[in-house]
Amino acid sequence: MLYLWRRSQVPVKQLIKISRIDNLIIFLVCILISIISSYKYLLVSPLQITDIFSWLLTFTEILISSGILILVSKKENPTISSRQIILIITLLLAVQATKLAIASNISPLSMIIPPALVISQGMGSITALAFVSIASFSWPDPAVFINNNLFFILLVCASVVSLLGARIRSRAQLLQLSIFVPIGSFLSQWILIGKGSNPLINNQEFVLANGDIFSDSLLLAIVMLFTILFIPIFESIFGLLTKARLLELADKEKPLIRRLSLEAPGTFEHTLLICGLAEEATRMIGGDIDLIKTGALYHDVGKLHAPNWFIENQDGSKNPHDELDDPIKSAEVLQAHVDEGLKFARKNRLPKMIANFIPEHQGTLKMGYFFQKAKEKNLDIDENYFRYKGPIPQSKETAILMLADGCEAALRAMNINASDKEALETISNIIYSRQKDGQLDDSNLSKGEIFLIKRAFLNVWKRIRHRRIQYPTSKNNTFS
Ligand SMILES: [Fe+2]
Ligand SMILES: [Fe+2]
Numbered sequence: 001m002l003y004l005w006r007r008s009q010v011p012v013k014q015l016i017k018i019s020r021i022d023n024l025i026i027f028l029v030c031i032l033i034s035i036i037s038s039y040k041y042l043l044v045s046p047l048q049i050t051d052i053f054s055w056l057l058t059f060t061e062i063l064i065s066s067g068i069l070i071l072v073s074k075k076e077n078p079t080i081s082s083r084q085i086i087l088i089i090t091l092l093l094a095v096q097a098t099k100l101a102i103a104s105n106i107s108p109l110s111m112i113i114p115p116a117l118v119i120s121q122g123m124g125s126i127t128a129l130a131f132v133s134i135a136s137f138s139w140p141d142p143a144v145f146i147n148n149n150l151f152f153i154l155l156v157c158a159s160v161v162s163l164l165g166a167r168i169r170s171r172a173q174l175l176q177l178s179i180f181v182p183i184g185s186f187l188s189q190w191i192l193i194g195k196g197s198n199p200l201i202n203n204q205e206f207v208l209a210n211g212d213i214f215s216d217s218l219l220l221a222i223v224m225l226f227t228i229l230f231i232p233i234f235e236s237i238f239g240l241l242t243k244a245r246l247l248e249l250a251d252k253e254k255p256l257i258r259r260l261s262l263e264a265p266g267t268f269e270h271t272l273l274i275c276g277l278a279e280e281a282t283r284m285i286g287g288d289i290d291l292i293k294t295g296a297l298y299h300d301v302g303k304l305h306a307p308n309w310f311i312e313n314q315d316g317s318k319n320p321h322d323e324l325d326d327p328i329k330s331a332e333v334l335q336a337h338v339d340e341g342l343k344f345a346r347k348n349r350l351p352k353m354i355a356n357f358i359p360e361h362q363g364t365l366k367m368g369y370f371f372q373k374a375k376e377k378n379l380d381i382d383e384n385y386f387r388y389k390g391p392i393p394q395s396k397e398t399a400i401l402m403l404a405d406g407c408e409a410a411l412r413a414m415n416i417n418a419s420d421k422e423a424l425e426t427i428s429n430i431i432y433s434r435q436k437d438g439q440l441d442d443s444n445l446s447k448g449e450i451f452l453i454k455r456a457f458l459n460v461w462k463r464i465r466h467r468r469i470q471y472p473t474s475k476n477n478t479f480s
Contacts (some may be wrong), residue, residue, distance in 0.1 A: 002357070010345075015063065018082045018085070018153040019082065020349065021352070022082035022085075022086070023082075025086060026070065026081075026082070026085055026086060026089060028366060029089045029090060029181055030063055030066040030067065030070075030089060031063070032058075032093060033062055033066055033089065033092055033096055034058075034059045034062040034063040034066070035064075036093070036096050036100055036140055037058060037059075037062045037096050037138050037140045038055050038059040038062060038140070039055070039140075039157075039297075040100075040140060040141055040142060040143075041054050041055035041058060041142065042055050044354070055388060058138075061138070061184055061292060062134075062138055065134045065138070066089060066092065066134070067312070068130065068134075069088065069089070069092065069127070069130050069131060069134055070085055070088070070089065072126055072127055072129040072130040073085060073130070074121055076123065076126045076127050077123055077124060077127070078394075078395065079352070079353060079395065080123065081106050081238075081239055081352070082125075083237075083238045083239060084122065084123060084238050084240065086238075087118075087122070087234070087238045087240075088123065088127065088131065089117060091115040091118065091119065091131070092115075092131065092134065092135060094115070095111055095112060095115055095135045096135075096138070096140055098111050099111060099139060099140055099141065100140045100141060103139070103141055103472050105139075105221060106216075107150075107216035107219065108136070108146065108150070108151075108154050109153070109154055109157060109158075109185055109216060109217075109220050110216070110219045110220045110223045111135075112132060112135045112136060112154060112158050113154075113157055113158050113161050113181065113220060113223075113224065114220075114223045114224055114226075114227040115129045115131065115135070115227075115352055116131055116132050116135075116158050116161050116162050116165070116233060117161050117164075117165050117177075117178075117224065117227055117228075118230075118231065118472070119131050119165075120161065120162045120163070120164075120165030121165050121166065121168070121174075121231060121240070121242040121243070121244075122167045122234065122235070122238070122240030122241070122242055123240075124166045125162050125166040125167075127161050128161075128162035128165060128166065128393050129159060129162045129163075131162075132155070132158040132159060132162055136151070136154055136155060136158065147193060149189075149192035149193050150192075150193060152192070153189055153192065154192075156188070157181055157184065157188075158248055158318070159183050159319035159448070160181065160184075160207050161177065161181055164177060165177070166243075166244070168242055168243060168244070169243045169244065170243075170247065171228070171244050171291070174228050174231075174244070175228065176227075176344050177224075178221060178224035178225050178227075179221060179226055181220070181224065182217040182220040182224065182419065183217070184220070184223035184422055185216075185217050185220060186213060186214065186216075186217035189213040189216070189217070191302060192215060193213060202302075211216060229232070231244075232245075235316045236349075236365045239351055239352060241291070241351045241353050241354070241367060243290055245351070246291060246293075246294045247290060247294075247383070249294045249297075249298075249350070249351075249354065250290070250293055250294040250297055252309055254295075254377060255348075256301055256304075256344060256348050257297060257298075257301075258303060259304060260300075260301055260303075263304055263307050263312070264303050264304055264307035264313050265313065266307075266310070266311075266312030266313035266314070266315070267300050267303045267307065267310060267313060268311055269312070270300070270312050270408060270409075271296065271297060271299070271300060273408050273412070274296050274299070274401065274404045274405055274408050275293055275296045275297060276460050276463075276464070277404035277407065277408060277411075277456070277457055277460050278292045278293070278296045278397075278401050278404040278412065279292060279293055279296075280395075280456040280457070280459060280460050281400045281401055281403070281404065281452070281453040281456035282397060283450045283454065283456070284452040284453065284455065284456040285396065285400075285445075287396050287397055287400070288397055291353065291354075291397055292397045292400060292401060294354055294355035294398060295353070295354050295356070295398070296351060296356060296357070296401055296403060296404070297400055298341075298345065298354055298355075298358065299341070299357045299358060299361045299405070300337065300341065300361075301341050301344045301345075302337035302339065302340040302341025302343075302344060303337045303339040303341075304340070304344065305336060305337065306322060306336070306337075307335060309321065309333050310337070312409075321333075321370075327371070327373040327374040327377065327379065327386075327417070328370075328374065328379070328381065328385070329368040330367075330370045330373075331367050331370045331371075331386050334367050334370070335389060336387060338359050338362055338388060338389070339360055341358040341359075342355060342358050342359065345358060356394065356395070356398055357397075357398055357401055359388075359389070359390060359391060360390075360391060360392065360393045360394060360395075360398035360399075360401075360402065361387040361393075361395055361401045362390075362402070362405075362406050363388060363390055363391070363402055363434075363439040364386050364387045364388055364389070364391075364392055364394040364437075364439070365387065365434075365439060366383065366386055366387050366392040366437070367386045367388070368386075369388070370386055371383060371386035374386065376429065391442075392438065392439050392440075392441060392442055392443075392444045393439065393440065393442065394442050394443065395443060395444075396443055396444060396445055396449070398403065398443070399439075399443030399445050400445075401404060402434060402440075403430070403453060403457075404432075404457070405432060406430045406433075407426070407427050407430050407431070407457050408428060409426075410426050411426070411427070411460075411461050411464075413458070414426060414461075414465075416465060418465075420458060420462065423458055423461045424454060424458050425461075427454050427457045427458060427461075431450060431453070431454060435450070456461055
């Protein structure tokens with residue numbers, strides 16, 4: 001609960017922009033949800049003013065609830081796409097339509113819990129809980145009567161799925177959830193309602209002749225298993241980033257990561273160390289650890305386009321930048337590691353949230369080393385030409401990666417006998433320079449969080465100093 005509370009408190013500066021046409025589609029679906037959830041109030045004859053009033057009330061209530069659901073999803077996922085919002089409200093529409101069509105035949109558990117699982121996996125627990133509350137409280141057909149105990153079981157099961165769904169880290173755990181929740185619902189219905197009698201169901205003939213809580217629970221298990229089968233399809237159509245998908249991408253046997261380890265071993269080592277720094281810092285501030293670990297793994301894949309142009313892969317041999325002796329061209333090679341990285345991301349169908357780490361870890365940082373060289377050569381060129389194209393980090397996770405990227409080379413190059421105070425000073429200087437340069441302006445990192453990040457980096461430095469490898473000099477750190 002503490003974690004959820006903290007997530008809900010994340011301030012958001014820049015909500016994702018949604019195009020007009022998408023806004024219109026979303027609005028129309030919300031209207032449709034409101035219509036199908038309320039039109040039955042108008043079907044009574046003779047129609048009285050109180051009926052029109054209760055229709056209007058229900059219509060407005062559902063419309064506002066749908067709006068709140070969208071706002072909650074945006075708040076929980078600042079980078080949510082319009083496709084994902086459309087998925088959430090389409091699921092709500094599907095649930096309302098199903099209720100209208102077959103509410104008297106199947107248990108509400110099978111209608112509400114499976115979509116809640118999809119939403120919690122893709123969009124998080126808070127959005128899933130908001131979905132569950134709207135879907136549970138609005139019943140389009142006033143004639144449908146729901147037993148209080150069943151309603152209670154529905155809320156408990158749906159809340160458990162919403163809370164656990166967002167934390168599940170493997171497909172195996174998902175399968176376990178789809179077995180244990182129906183067993184739990186069966187036992188609780190057996191205790192609270194009684195076997196064989198189900199007030200919601202008049203004429204249920206699914207699986208068992210007279211329909212009872214056993215067939216309800218079996219149906220729930222079957223629908224949940226089908227949902228799990230379809231989750232990978234939802235992932236690719238709607239760009240959902242589930243924990244299981246994140247962990248799959250973090251597999252070091254993935255072809256792109258294998259290539260990185262073989263063709264750019266220095267960058268691969270740098271990447272692993274950054275993963276450690278970023279993970280520790282993210283744990284300290286309560287961010288998304290799986291996201292940052294995977295993002296860190298792919299942040300420099302663009303270096304594969306020319307591995308030996310980056311200091312960490314040079315192995316002490318000659319530096320092609322010295323031979324080139326053209327700071328402007330060298331700056332272009334550095335920028336290319338971002339542009340090529342984005343191309344690799346597209347080719348390998350990396351989710352957008354992972355691809356964002358590629359440009360944002362460099363932000364609009366200055367390539368100080370080459371800018372200095374250009375000044376030495378008296379080249380009359382704008383400073384901005386020696387800055388990465390950005391954007392600056394838009395989330396806490398990408399900002400942490402930028403800071404880890406900046407500190408990694410400096411910590412690695414630091415004397416083995418350096419004290420903790422010296423290490424903290426180095427870390428603080430690097431972080432302060434990024435802050436002063438405005439790189440953290442859009443990241444929403446608070447001062448307290450930056451303090452925690454510094455402590456986390458120091459902890460990792462203490463851990464690695466005994467087994468670190470010396471890397472050529474610190475003056476070439478601008479190559480990172
Ligand atoms: Fe980089
Ligand atoms: Fe890097």
